[in-house]
């Protein structure tokens with residue numbers, strides 16, 4: 610898969626580790642995050658990753674900031690994005706199986722590198738279950754259309 614990865618200054622080291630890990634799993638990485646620890650604004654990266662996913666340039670996204678929360682909020686402002694913050698592997702699986710999340714976010718100040726890798730692997734390997742969950746995804750679209 611083609612995976613867009615973004616981060617702010619709080620998550621440079623973890624982003625580097627996650628990029629290498631994702632490549633080692635056989636995926637292609639598009640790095641849109643900062644590689645510098647100079648302070649920057651996470652909404653810029655959240656939006657950029659969201660647009661990469663909704664345009665089809667990337668199959669899905671991984672966003673890392675201090676907590677993962679700001680990135681999720683920013684990415685979810687892009688129509689068609691379903692981003693969720695995750696700090697455990699059960700959520701990583703269910704956010705794909707039930708919510709068909711197209712962006713995974715987590716916090717470099719919250720999860721350590723080993724757990725982060727497990728979360729990423731679980732998320733990437735999980736599959737959307739469809740069925741009754743599809744109707745709920747359709748309801749997201751209705752909300753976005755303002756109905």
Ligand code: RB5
Nearest residue numbers: 619674675676678679680
């Ligand atoms: C940056 O200090 C921090 O606010 C940011 O990385 C993130 O945690 C926001 O949600």
